[in-house]
Amino acid sequence: MVLTPVTARRTTALPPSYGSAIQSPTAATQLAPVDSFESASSPSSAQPQPASSSSSELNILAQLVQVLAAVLATLLKVGGKQDAGGQPAVDGTSRSGGKKRGKKAQGTRGREQADGKDKASGRGPKWNPYYDEFVRAAKKAKVPASWASSPALKQLIDHESSWRVNADNPTSSAFGLFQFLDSTWKSYLPEVKYGTKSAYWQAVGGFRYIKARYGSPEKAWAFWQQHHWY
Numbered sequence: 001m002v003l004t005p006v007t008a009r010r011t012t013a014l015p016p017s018y019g020s021a022i023q024s025p026t027a028a029t030q031l032a033p034v035d036s037f038e039s040a041s042s043p044s045s046a047q048p049q050p051a052s053s054s055s056s057e058l059n060i061l062a063q064l065v066q067v068l069a070a071v072l073a074t075l076l077k078v079g080g081k082q083d084a085g086g087q088p089a090v091d092g093t094s095r096s097g098g099k100k101r102g103k104k105a106q107g108t109r110g111r112e113q114a115d116g117k118d119k120a121s122g123r124g125p126k127w128n129p130y131y132d133e134f135v136r137a138a139k140k141a142k143v144p145a146s147w148a149s150s151p152a153l154k155q156l157i158d159h160e161s162s163w164r165v166n167a168d169n170p171t172s173s174a175f176g177l178f179q180f181l182d183s184t185w186k187s188y189l190p191e192v193k194y195g196t197k198s199a200y201w202q203a204v205g206g207f208r209y210i211k212a213r214y215g216s217p218e219k220a221w222a223f224w225q226q227h228h229w230y
Contacts, residue, residue: 129199134200137200137204137207138207140204141207141211150218152220156217157177164177165202167179175195176202177199213230
């Protein structure tokens with residue numbers, strides 16, 4: 001009897017993962033599909049997509065619109081301020097569209113007080129830049145308020161001082177609207193110091209003087225026309 005030698009078969013051990021895959025019928029379903037694996041590992045899909053050129057252009061256009069809007073708003077604002085200021089008239093008043101603006105319209109051609117204490121009110125006759133002050137002065141001097149708008153008073157002050165509260169006669173001590181001498185000032189205006197540049201107080205003294213010497217601006221002006229002083 002002849003014995004045939006048995007050749008030992010060489011076996012290769014499988015990794016445990018293969019063994020588990022063989023043993024578990026559901027292991028095949030846990031593997032990712034080939035096409036999805038390739039797309040996930042593709043270099044092109046990992047790179048970020050460049051921003052759209054159209055969106056960049058829209059952003060630039062939006063910024064330009066904002067800049068233009070800001071410039072337009074500034075121009076409109078500057079133009080509105082110029083319109084509100086009005087155009088200067090020949091007589092120094094401020095006009096804008098034919099309407100006077102502000103609480104006190106500068107509607108007189110007279111000169112304002114040099115030190116800025118008294119200003120034109122815009123009420124009463126245009127030739128009297130201190131109409132309000134004269135009305136208050138008339139009450140203080142106890143004379144009619146109509147003296148503040150008397151044409152005779154206008155002529156008198158026109159010739160004496162040209163409506164300058166700081167009018168100073170270089171050849172005498174005459175000073176102010178009514179050209180009071182220092183002695184006359186002390187007699188008819190003792191409340192304030194000689195040389196006070198106030199239209200109100202000068203009018204108080206002037207009204208007192210005219211009342212005491214002539215009785216009215218008309219009589220004072222008539223005397224002045226004959227003697228060139230009063």
